[in-house]
Amino acid sequence: MSEELNKEILKELKAMNDKLESLNNERKKGLSTVGKFVALFLGFGLVGPLVSYIVIPFIIKMFY
Numbered sequence: 001m002s003e004e005l006n007k008e009i010l011k012e013l014k015a016m017n018d019k020l021e022s023l024n025n026e027r028k029k030g031l032s033t034v035g036k037f038v039a040l041f042l043g044f045g046l047v048g049p050l051v052s053y054i055v056i057p058f059i060i061k062m063f064y
Helices: 002-027 033-063
Strands: none
Touching: none
C-alpha cells in the first residue's frame, strides 16, 4: 500500500512539475504583439524626434 501511495504521489508531482515548466516556458517567449507595437511607437515617436531635433543639431554646431 505504501509503495503504491508513493508511486501515485510521485506521478502527481511529476505532472505538476511538467505543468509549471510549460507555464514558465510560455512566459519566456518575450514581448507580446501589443508590447512590440508600443515599443515601436515609442521608438519612432519619442526617440527618433529626440535624436533628430536635439542631438544632430548639437553635433553639427560642434563641428562648424
